């Protein structure tokens with residue numbers, strides 16, 4: 001016999017279950033059948049090397065689709081500064097960082113990850129944008145000579161890091177050897193200012209930041225190694241000190257400066273996506289601002305406005321929108337200025353157009369201090 005209290009509790013519990021079950025099912029995103037997914041339109045995207053981003057619509061024209069990407073993994077030595085220092089690099093698609101992918105909320109990402117026979121190690125991919133199975137890491141571990149196909153639904157909008165995450169000490173080692181990139185999941189109706197006003201960009205650039213840990217010899221010179229395996233023990237020892245020898249954008253000091261500067265014109269609006277998979281950073285555009293900034297990169301949250309410097313948490317990607325108002329060369333830096341100048345975290349924007357005296361004018365050129 002149930003007591004009255006037990007009966008009541010039971011009734012309440014049963015009622016609660018009955019009331020929440022349909023919601024739980026809805027929250028679990030009402031299972032879509034394989035047949036329904038198979039009926040969706042498919043698009044095959046060819047990825048491009050950063051800082052460029054493959055062509056894409058900002059506002060989705062149709063309904064959800066399956067977007068197909070293929071990424072080979074390439075282990076290779078990479079020169080990371082102008083002194084010829086060599087990193088035993090590991091890359092998605094041959095570039096550091098890996099390429100940026102763009103889809104819309106509700107689309108399915110279908111990635112074929114390829115680990116060619118020429119490589120020496122197992123690799124996988126953990127998408128921070130994905131739900132379940134360690135972001136896909138548990139379903140994508142492949143040995144040299146293997147490939148795997150992963151599909152996940154892009155249920156949250158924003159810029160999200162992806163990275164290799166094989167196991168144990170391999171995880172940070174692969175990441176600080178170059179294995180991270182970003183996926184941007186746009187809202188189907190594009191970016192908004194937080195009050196419903198549409199925002200659009202004329203250009204998009206992807207800046208991936210990396211901290212590297214290169215061992216030195218007895219004389220303090222950077223060491224080179226024959227292979228990844230040869231470099232491992234020394235590199236892990238430097239990593240454990242948590243003091244990077246290089247902090248760079250797009251794989252090497254100077255990869256986005258001078259002739260490689262990112263281009264824009266006065267009046268153009270540029271979206272700058274910035275990722276760091278391992279360590280905090282603080283981008284700043286010298287002589288400019290962030291008009292609208294999604295520091296955490298998540299478009300469901302309203303963007304901050306008029307920022308001078310923004311904060312990218314290690315393990316995330318952020319997005320900043322800026323309309324250039326003056327021509328010239330702008331330095332875009334990690335505003336830890338030691339990291340920017342001494343360790344390499346500086347890029348350039350080269351902006352064409354007409355100078356606006358109203359915004360700034362040199363009223364008097366440098367000259368001797370008058371004596372009177």
Ligand SMILES: [Cu+2]
Pocket residue numbers: 090122123124164165166174179
């Ligand atoms: Cu890896």
